[in-house]
Amino acid sequence: MAIRKLLVANRGEIAVRIIRAARKLGIATVQVHSRADADMLAVRLADEAVDIGPPSAAKSYLNVAAIVEAAKASGADAIHPGYGFLSENADFAEAVAAANLVFVGPTPDTIRTMGDKAAARAAARAAGVPVVPGSDGIVTVETAPAIAAGIGFPVMVKAAAGGGGRGIRIARDADELAALLPQASAEAQAAFGDGSLYLERFIGRARHVEVQVLGDGRSAIHLGERECSLQRRRQKVWEEAPAPGLPDEARAALCSSAVRLAEACRYSGAGTLEYLYDDATGEFFFIEMNTRIQVEHPVTEMVTGVDLVEEMIRIAGGEPLRHRQADIVTRGHAVEVRINAEDPTRDFRPAPGTVTALALPGGFGVRFDTMLYPGYTVPPFYDSLLGKLIVWDGTREGALARLRAALGELGVDGIATTAGLHAALVRDPDVAAGRFHTRWLEDWLERRPLAPVPQKETAP
Structure with a gap:
């Protein structure tokens, strides 16, 4: 069925991004919001807005019931x-379908399988995709020590039901594992409503590379890979x-394995x-699948010219899929940096407050996806992401410049x-040379803590 009116069940910059994509398609939009977000940009841009509850x-x-009811009522x-x-x-996807609404994403069964890291590992192995050695299913306090010994220390304790680095701990021996399991389970329960855990071998100096796929439930294509190794506390x-x-050989193998797995799960x-x-x-090694749009999707859009949303x-x-694999050509290089309301000179302390003035960069090859406007008050209740600065050029060196x-x-x-952090990173010789891994940024911050930078005035 053709979509005529789309409800956006999110907030911040991604809500703005979805509204703009829907508008291009001639689709009316409904933006839900908490009472803390009544003034956010997405509310101003949408055709309609619905208050669905308090700031929490x-x-x-x-609140699944409130969101589904807002969709039906609107x-x-x-x-x-x-x-x-x-x-x-x-x-949630099932509740959307039960209300005779379209969920913009994969089926509930696919989300359940690929969102559970243990089940996703099994699906990957069945599709011939290599996985990091780890537990074959959920571990408990009683079973974890023997499983970890079989994998070999150090091991990562990971939330089975979520991503984004939440619930992850590194155990270097059996005593540390016993101490960390309850902590990891509690964080996973708080973040995802599910405290289940699994174990995985810890590879200390690996790079984090991910592959973007599109599927229509019958066939799938890839849109190349992204480098995501610059992380702090496992947050990109x-x-x-x-x-x-x-x-090139590794790139081709990664991307073809991603398509195999996407098609195997009818993505x-x-x-x-x-x-x-x-x-x-x-x-x-495959580690997980995110069954949604990613924060970093714009870099893929910039090099392929495909609007993923x-x-x-x-x-x-x-x-059906409008693109064949042969249609996807990567041109040039794109970089995205996340601009968060955090103070990197004070251990990344959250910094909500009111934006008194705003100056946005522009020009050829520059994009800034954001929810900000002058006078907007960033609430303290949610993720600190304010926007994403994305640049493109014909070469990586040009993109960094x-x-x-x-x-x-x-x-x-x-x-x-965090703009000052990125201003320092873009001038670092290791970053310029592409010499980094998933631990590199934390080591870099320990070596050279950032000094406070005076606030630059953007308006007289």
């Missing part, structure tokens, strides 16, 4: 979940496409398969942001 995410953006025929919140919740801060220095919509790549051995909406509306210039133009007065 549990009572608003995670006459929406589809719901886009964005990323985070309920985007990878199979029960910098992404780029294509991955620098990745051998529908936009999804991302995440891998660890070992520069020393050339090995790669638009394609998600078209596929959910019943259209464009990023340096764009960061020099960016000004957000009134609150601290």
Whole structure:
């Protein structure tokens, strides 16, 4: 069925992004919001807005009944979940379908299988995709020690039901494992409503490379890979496409394995398969699939020219894939940096507050996906992401030069942001050479803590 009115079940910059994609397709939009978000940009841009509850995410953006009722009452025929919140919740997808609404994303069964890391590992092995050695299912306090000994320490303790680095702990021996299991389970329960855990071998200096796929439930294609190794506490801060220095043979193998797995699980919509790549051995291992749009999807859009959110909406509306694999050509290089309301000079302390003035960068090859406007008050209740600065150029060196210039133009007065961190990173010789891994940024921050930078005025 063609989608006529789309409800956006999210907030912030991704809500703005979805509304703009829907508008291009001539689809009316409904934006749900908590009472803390009544003034956010997405509310201003949408055709309609519905208050679904108090600031607490549990009572608003995670309130399945309130979101489905808002869709029905507003006459929406589809719901886009964005990323985070309920985007990878199979029960939510089922509730949407039960209300005779379209869920813009994969089926509940696919979400359930690929969103559970243990089940996803089994699906990957069945599709011939290599996986990191780990537990074959959920572990308990009683079973974990023997399983970890079989894998070999150090091991990662990971949440089975979620992503984004939540619930992850590294245990270097049996005593540390026993101490960390309850902590990891409690964090996973708080973040995803499910405290289940599994174990995986810890590869200390691996690169984090992921592959973007599109599927229509029958066939799938890939849109190349992204490099996501610059992370702090397993939260990505910098992404780029294509991955620098990745051998062509490894790139081809990664991408073809992603398509095999996407087709094996009859994937529908936009999804991302995440891998660890070992520069020393050339090995790669599947670690998880994100059954939703990713924060870093714009770098793929910039190098392929494909609007991933638009394609998600078209596929959910019943259209087959519009692109063949041969149509996808990667041109140039794109880099994205996340601008968060955090103070990197004070251990990344959250910095909500009012934006008193705003200067956005522009020019050829520059894009800034954001929810900000002058006078907007960033609430303290949610993720700190304010926007994403994305640049493109014909070469990686050109993209980094464009990023340096764009960061020099960016000004957000009134609150601290992570722009200064990226201004330092883009000038680092290791970053310029693509010499980094998933632990590199934390080591870099320990070696050279950032000094406070005076607030730059963007307006007289």
